[in-house]
Amino acid sequence: MAARDALQARLEQGIDQLGLRLPADAVPRLLDYQMLLERWNATYNLTAVRDPAEMITRHLLDSLAILPYVQGATLADLGTGPGLPGIVLAIAAPGREILLVDSNGKKVRFLREAIRSLKLEGVRALQSRVEDVEGQYDCVTARAFASLADMLGWGGQLLAPDGIWLAMKGKRPDDELPGIPPGFAVRGTHELAVPGLPAERHLLVIGRTSAKLVDGAGPGDALH
Structure with a gap:
């Protein structure tokens, strides 16, 4: 329990530094997810990060850093690992419907076990190439999945007309901007400060050019 207490303290401190308010049961459930990932990772090599404390920082807090920008009732996470x-x-x-997409069978098996054991309602996992996924989503997330050109080329059809695409990157990908396909435009670039992580993190918010933009829209604002 001492080890879990230390991880909980690290997670709670990071959540506080991010300025987030989460549901009362979120921290223990996030720790349950981290422990499940750690256990499966010993056999299936799902992530290169093996230290539990580093998982808190590089996986949980890194993911939570984009929460203020997530919007809509449906979300697709592409290349979710x-x-x-x-x-x-x-x-x-x-509360939102979430589709987790990955082409790797062992990762999808882990996702389905996580959904089951953590009792995640409205979440499903799909083993598929991104270009074969159907439907449209209010929010699409992709974490270091591919270049902007490739991710939008493969999965751009999944973005609803008024939806937003949240592309999680390390360094600011200025060299990738010319490759953004027609019909899409960057609405904002945000430098993220992930607690305990010295590396650069950036979030690009991308929308369809046909969607009407709202001046001064910020995190959590509907861009309709």
Whole structure:
């Protein structure tokens, strides 16, 4: 229990530094997810991050940092891997329908076990290539999944007309901006400060160019 207490303290401190208010049961559920990932990772190699404390920082807090920008009733997380940021967002802000997409079979098996054991309502996992996924979503997330050109080229059809695409990147990807396909435009670039993580993190908010923009829209604002 001492180890879990230390991880809980690290997580709670990070959540506080991010300025987030989460449901009362979110912290224990996030820790349950981290422990499940740690257990499966020993056998299935789902993530290169193996230290539990680093998982708190590099997986949980890194995913939570985009929470203020998430909007809408439906979300698709592309190239989700072991559920990042999708499962973290499902725990931190329950109530929306979330589709977790990955082409890797062992990762999808882990996702389905996590959904079952954590009792995540409205969340489902799909083993598929992004270009074969159907439907449209109010919010699409992608964490270091591919270049902006590739991610929008493969999955741009999944973004609802008034939806937003949240592309999680390390360094600011200025060199990728010319590759954004026609019909999409960057609405905002945000530098994220992930507690305990010295590396750069940026979030690009992308929308369809046909959608009407609202001047001064910020985190959590509906961009209709």
